[in-house]
Amino acid sequence: MADKEFILQGFTTRTHADAVRELFDIDSIERVILSVAFVSESGVQQLEAKIAPHIANTTVFAGIRNDITSHQGLAALLALANDLFVVDTGSRQVLFHPKLYFVRGSERARLVIGSANLTLGGLNNNIEAGMLLDFDLLDAADQATVAAIEAELDKLAADYAANVLKVGAVSDIDILLATGRIVDEMAVPPPRPGSSSSSTGGNADAIPRIKLKVNPLRRAIKKADAAKPKSAKAPKQDATVVAAAPAPMPVPKAAGVQYEIVWESKPLTLRDLNIPDGANTNKTGSINLDKGLLPADVDHRHYFREEIFNQLDWSGANAKTTEEAYAKFHLVIKGISYGEFDLRIGHTIGTESKAYKQNNAMTRLSWGPVKTHVGNPDLKDRTLSLYRDLADPTRFVLEID
Template sequence: MASKEFILQGFTARTHGDAIRELFEVADIQRVVLSVAFISDSGVHQIEPRLKPYAKVLTAYGGIRNDISSHQGLVRLFGLGGTLYAVDTGARSVVFHPKLYLVRGAKVARLVIGSANLTLGGLNNNIEAGLLIEFDLSDVDDKKVVAAIEKELDVLPAEYPDHILKVTKSSQLDEWLAAGRLVDEMALPPPRPSSRGSGTGAGDSVPRIKLKVQPLRRPLRKAKAAGKKQPGAKLAKAPAPIAPGVDLELVWESTPLTRRDLNIPDGANTNKTGSINLDKGLLPEDVDHRHYFRDDVFTALAWSARTAAVDEAYAKFQLVLKGISYGEFDLAIRHTTSTTSRTYLQHNAMFRLSWGATAAYVAHDDLIGRTLALYRDNADPTKFVLEID
C-alpha cells in the first residue's frame, strides 16, 4: 500500500526540490517521467544532478506559449539527453498545467504531485502544496496507479501530434524563442503591476512574508552595452517601441536591502545619504561592477562631468514596489571615474543612484531585506524600471 507525505513548502521547511531529489533514492531506476506547466533554467538546475544519470530513461513534458517557460530552461533540459516534449495548446487561454515527477524502480516507485513547477519558485521559493507518494509495486493497486500515470502521458504525442511536440534539435527551441512561444529569462519584465498606487505607499505597510525556506536567487548575466555615447553628447531619438515596456532586460539585482540603502536613518543623528550604491549585487563573478553600469547599462544616456572625478546623467525610472506601480521619475545617476582611489582599489561601488523624488516611497521599514531589481527597456534604453519585492 502506498505511503504518503503532505508537503506545504514555505510554511514548513520541507521543499519540493528536496522531495524530488529524494525520488531518485529508489533502487534500480527504470523510468523517470516529468510533467510541468512551466520550466526555467534555474528550476532545471536544481535537480539536474539527479536527472543526468538517468537521461536514457527520462521523458519530460513542459508547457510553452505561456509567457513563463523559457528558452534557457528547455535548452538545459534538452541538453541532458532525455526525451523532451513541448506542449503547445495553440491558445494563451488554455494552459498545459499538470505537475508531477515520477521515478519508477524495480520494486518501488515514488511520485511528487501538486502545484510545483520546474522553476526556482516551484521547487524552493514559493508557497506550494503537494504530495510525496511511495508505491509498492508488489501491490496490485499501487502498480495499476503507476502504470496508469505512465500510459496516460505516453499516448499524448500520438493523440495530439500538433500540440505535443518532440524536441529533436536545439534549433527548434531557437525558433520558438523567436516566435514568442518561449521567453528569454534575461529579457523578462517584472510582474506587471496589478494597480497603480497613490501617495508614497505609506499606507501599504504589509511586510514581506517570512517563510521557513531560505529563498534562492536566479543567476544574472551581463547586459550588453546600449549605444555608447561620449560625455556631453546628445542622445539620438530612440525608436518608438511597439509595446512600451514589453522588452525589459534584467541588468542588476541587489543583495537584501538595508536601512542605509533605503535612506532610512537609524537614529536622530544619522544622516540620510539620499542615494543607493549600485555595487556587485548578484552580478556574475566575472563582471566588474566598477565599470559595468557606466560602460554597459547606462551608455545610451547623455553624460556630463559633474566634477573632475564624477560623471552625471539623468534617466527615467518607473518605480514598482510590492507589485504596485507609483509612476515614472527622473532620477540622477553618478559614476566616480577615478581608478586610483582607495574605493576603486578595494572594489567598492563606484556608481550611485539618487533616490530623488522617490525617497519618500522607499524609506519604509517593510522594504528592508527585500531586493531591488533594475530593468532596462531595450526598446528605449534611456528608460528603466526599479522594482523592490
Template sequence: MKITFLGQGFESESKKSVGNTIIKLFKENKFSSFTGISAFASEAGVVGLSECIASGAEFYKTLNLIVGIDQEGTSKKALKEINDLGINSYIFYQKESPIFHPKIYLFEGESDTTIIVGSSNLTARGFFGNVESSLMVEFKNDNAEGIKLLKEIKDYYSTLFDFTDPNLFKISPEVINQFVSEGIVPTKKVWKKKHKKNTSNKKPKEENDLEIPKRPTVKIPSNFKGRYKSNKTVSKLITELEIDNKFEFENEENNQVLWQSGGLTERDLNIPKGANTNPTGSMLFKKGTLKGIDQRHHFRDAVFQTLDWKFDTTAGKTHLERAIAQIRFVIKGIDYGIFPITITHNPRTDTASYRQKNSMTQLSWGETKNLIAQDELIGKTATLYKDVTVADAFTLIIE
C-alpha cells in the first residue's frame, strides 16, 4: 500500500494537486469505476471533470457522483452541468443543521484501487488553486490493509455507496428546479456574488492599516474555467500543467522489450521541416536495433500478432490490415497515460517497398501527435515494451 500527500495552493506550482492527480488517474486503464463524493461543486469544476471522464470513457464502466448543496455552495448551473454528464449522480441534502462536507474520490479496478480523501471540493479552485491537503492511498486489491480501509469507508457511508439513503435526490432538471424554487440552490448569479472573494486593494478606514503581504497563486488550467474557455484533451492538460508524473514500471521484470528504434527523425515525430515534406501522422516500424529480423513481417506476425486485426473497408484501402493497440506513452520520464493507437500493416508482396525489404507496418500517432512533435525528441530513442503477464499491455518510452 502506498500513501502520498497531495498538497496544493501553498506555493505557486502545486504539481501534486488533487486536480492534477485526478487528470492522471482518469487516463489509467487499470480502473473501471469512479465514485466522487463532494461537499460542493462548481460549474468550472464539473466542466473540467467532463474532459477527464471523456478521456477515460473506454475504460470506465461505472461513474458515480454525489454532491452537497449546503450553504449555497453548489449553483444551479453546476448541477445542470452534472446532469449533462449523463452519469449516475445525486444531490445529498438534509434539513438538519450538520452540513454535508466529505470529499472522497474513489477509483476502483479489477486489481487496483486508489482513494483520495481530503479537503478538495469538486471546484476549479478546490482541485487546483485553494490551499488544500489530501491523502492518496493506492493499493492492490489483495492488500489486507487497503481492503480494510476501503471497507471502513464504504461501511460508514454505506447508504451513499449503495444509493439507498433517503436524503439522496437523483439529479434531473425537475429536481434541480425544485431545489432552486425552494431557495436552497442559488442561481449562477447569486452563487458568484456570494463566493466572490474580496481582493480589493482599498485601505481600511481604521487608523492602523492592515498590511497583507502578496502571495503567488496557482495557475488553474483553461479546461477548469468554464465551457466556453477552451477544450483541451487531458493529455494536453498534463503537458500544460507540467504534472510531476515520473514513470516507473510497477514490476520491471514483467516488461519485455519488443522493439527499439534508432534515432527518431523529424518525419518519425510528425515535425518535418523541409518545404517538400509533409507530416504523415504515422511512423514506420523500422528494424531499429533489432538484429536478424525481416521487418516486412516481424511486427505484424510477432510483435502485434495477438491484436484483433481486420481489413480496412474503405475503397482503395481494402488490402490494408488494421488493429488497435492500447499503448501507454512515457515521454522524457512523464507518463501521459494510455491511448488507443492504430497499427496498420500492408500484406501485399508485389509492391516496390516489399521488394526493397522495407517495413510494411506502421503506427498512427492519433491523439498523441501533440505529445511527440517536439524538436528536443529528434535523435532520441523509442522503446516498446510488453507486460508478459497482461494481454496486449504495451508501453512506448521515448527518452
C-alpha cells in the first residue's frame, strides 16, 4: 500500500516545490508526467533542474485559454519535455484543471496531487493542499494504480485530438499567443480589483496580511524598453470610399487595456510609506524608485527617467539640479481600487553628485493625494508594483500587495 503524506503549504513549512523535487529521488526513473492548469516561467524554474536529466521521458499537459498560462512558461517547458501538450477546452467556462506531478522508476513511483499549479504561487507562495503518495511497484495494488494513472493520461491526446494539442516548436507557442489563448508575462492586464473604495484615506482596510510559515519567493523583473509616443488613433474614412478587402486580423493578446510590469520594490519600509519610525524621523512624502527587484545589469539611476517616464512632459523644478513631471496613477491596495490620481515624479540631474556615485535613487515618486491611503503600517513588508499602459505611456498603475 502506498505511503501517504498530506501537504498544507503555507500553514506548514512544507511546500509543494520541495515535495515535487523529492519525486525525483528514486532509482532508475523511466517516466515523468506533469498535468497542470496554469504555467508560468517562474514556476517552471522551480523544477527545471530536476526535470532536465529526464527530458526524453517527460510528458506535460498544460491548460490554456485561462489568462494565466504564459508564452514564457510554455517555452521553458518545451525545452524540458519530450512531449508537451496544451489543453484547450474551447471555452472559458470549462477549465482543464487537474494538478498532478508523477514520477515512475523501476521499483517505485511517486505522485503529488492536489491544488498546486506550476506557478510560483502554486509551488511556494500560496496556501495549497495536496497529497504525496509513494507507490511500491512490487505491490500488485500499487502497480495497478500507477498503471491506471498512466493509461488515463496517455489516451488524452487520442481521445480529445481537437483539444489536446501537441506543441513541437516555439512557433506553435507564438501562434497560441497571437490567437489570445496564452498570455505574455511582460504584457499583462492591469490589476483587477475585487471592489472599489470610497474611503478618503486612513486605515479603511485593517485586515493584516496573513502570516504564513513559508518565505515568499519573488519572480525576477525584466527590464522594460523605453516607452514610445502614445499611439495615435487612425483617422475616420469617408463613408463614400469603397473599402478594400479586409485583411485577416489576429486576435489581440488579451481583452482590454494592456499593461507591462516595469518595476517591483523590495519589502516596503515605514519610510517608503511616509510613516515616521522614530522620534528623529521626518515624513518625506515620497518613495525612492530604487533598484528594487530589477535585474543586476539595469542602472536604476537612469532607468526611470530614460526608460519608464521618458514620454512625460518634464520641466525644471530647479533647472540645474532637478526636474519634475506629473502622470496618472491608478492606485490598487490589497485588491481594492482607490481611483486614479495625478502624482509628481522628481528626478535629480547629473552624474557627479555624492548620491549618484553611491548608487542611490535619483528618481522619487511623491505620494501627494494618496499619502493617507499608503500611510498604513499594515502595508509594511508588502510589495509595490509599477505597471505602465502599453498604449498610453503617461498612465500607470500602482499596486501594493
